[in-house]
Amino acid sequence: MTVSLEQLRRCHVAVDLGAARTRVYIKGAGLVVDEPSVAAVNTRTGALIAVGTFAEQMTGRTPDYIRVARPVTGGTVVDVEMAQRMLRHLLGEKLRRQLRRKPGLRAAACTPHDSDPLAQRAARETLMGIGARRVELVDTLIAAAVGCGLPVEQPTATMIIVCGAATTQIAVLSLGAIVTAVRLPVGGDAIDHAVIQHLRLQHALMLPSQSVRPLQLALHGNGLSPMGPESTEIHGRDVATGLARSVLVDTAAVRDAIHTPLTAVLDGIGKVLRDCPPDLVADLAERGIMMVGGSALLPGLDEMLRASTGMPVHIAERPDVCAILGLGAMLEGQIHPMVLDPLAE
Template sequence: MTISLEALRRCSIAVDLGAARTRVYLRRTGLIVDEPTVAAVNTHTGGLIAVGALAERMTGRTPEHIRVVRPVSNGTVVDIDMAQRMLRLLLGNKLRRAWRRRPLVSAAVCVQHDADPLAQRAAVETLTGIGAKRVELVDTLIAAAVGCGLPVERPEATMIVVCGAATTQVAVLSLGSIVAAERVPVGGETVDHAVVQYLRNEHALMLPSQAVRPLQLLLKNSADGAPAPPSTEVHGRDVATGLARTVRIDVGSVRSAIRTPLTGVLDAIGTVLRRCPPDLVADLADRGIMLAGGSAVLPGFDTMLREATGMPVNIADHPDVCAVEGLGAMLDGKVQPLLLDAMVS
């Protein structure tokens, strides 16, 4: 897909519909929505009970007549109607107060690099259903690179790794375009699953979904060199008896368990580098790799990439909002196009 900066400047909002979080950027205003992509539905009436953070807290704690759903999976809208209803509630009065008498004309949305026509159509229909008259599709990799402050318009190589909840995208960019890109089904959810499986196999303990993220924070502190205990207590349910049980686990063993699924990202980086011209690969030896996305701060992830590739690895200042911030910068006209005039002999 091609990006027209002129067309993007006519857009009023930018939307990043991620599998984990939904973010909306309002032109000349900033980020107005940053909520989990979750909705809670009453199965008897079909009505929405909650969306965003409140709905996420209901996960695993609802009675039979309440169902917690995620309308976006693997970066693709899988339930258009539910995504539209969720967005209407998330925007709500925020958008009405911002617009006043000015109608919503057009919108921009991030889509994955290799999104098929059905995925692109689902993203377009989701936004047209909430009032957008025109929808511009922008590659997530380019939007995230702009949000990280990378000089994507220059004739130099920049490598970005966008780590999402369900997938990780790797790309090398030059002259404002993608030279080579690869996507692997590895993300934050994969790491969560690895932690749950480790505790189930090694300690016969079923870990609640809400307890995975605090454990990751503990692992991150120990990976950053901060003082952290060698072991910690985890509360869960015994696999055999079904009763509540507390076990003490080794932090180092859990950190080793989550490194295994992350090796898929290394394979993707190698594939992308093999597709690039040698001159661009030489640029990356000095410029290194930029990590973006909500899962870029996974414990020890940057260290593993640095050791495996031998290249510098940096994490964006605000990795979770890079894509929507980059898209917002395009809407606000902060990105200037690269003009290549034909030479006349």
């Protein structure tokens, strides 16, 4: 999965197929697509009904013959045909015509760290569905580090945490390469599941499929810290009767439920630091940790990591789009690696 910057400069389009959102960057035009990775299909006819935001709004509200599919899980394409159809409709006819005018269309895609050959092949086949003749794969950690402005090409350590919907990736970078990294099956979806399970077990309350995010927003007074509101009123459906009802939820208990999946992130940081050379750990104590990804916006998460690690923790300016912007910067030729000339003998 190693690719040179010279090869990336020849690419015309960059795609970040995430479990939550799909983003497309076109060289010279910038970020043109930023939509949920969701497609709604009529199972009787096989026709595609909706993609993106409208398809996400249909989740849990469709009749039996309409299936809402998510063709990407954890940054890996699990349904290539559906992902191709979704991507073509997200681009639209106008953008597809522009891409078809390029006979030797080259594309670049973000893939999770340490992805297996099958996942890489699925990503390539998905982009070939929009007419790409060649597809270059770039590690999400490298692209996100470039997108948030980290000096990855310098001989100093930088730690980055990519907090995605289905996975969390943690890495230490130096001289434009990954020194040590780990990928954890914990992300924003695991936090949602923890909240749903807590309300179901403790309050016999079922939430609509799209109301977990508002619940987290209600806790966002000070996020995971104890300075937030003491209680929050939650509306849902009673497990036993099926009737709508409201309960007053102790936010401290919900914060405890959210803490449980986040302990795996702390364990991952500890593992990366243990595998890292001592000189680079000394750099990290001064430079700290950079957080990117949509789940990095959970207020209080940076404070929890700061308290647990003792290192400075920063959140990128636009954490949700760092990976695709970094890939776009590579396409535009804005990144210049440090040149290491061999010493003359």
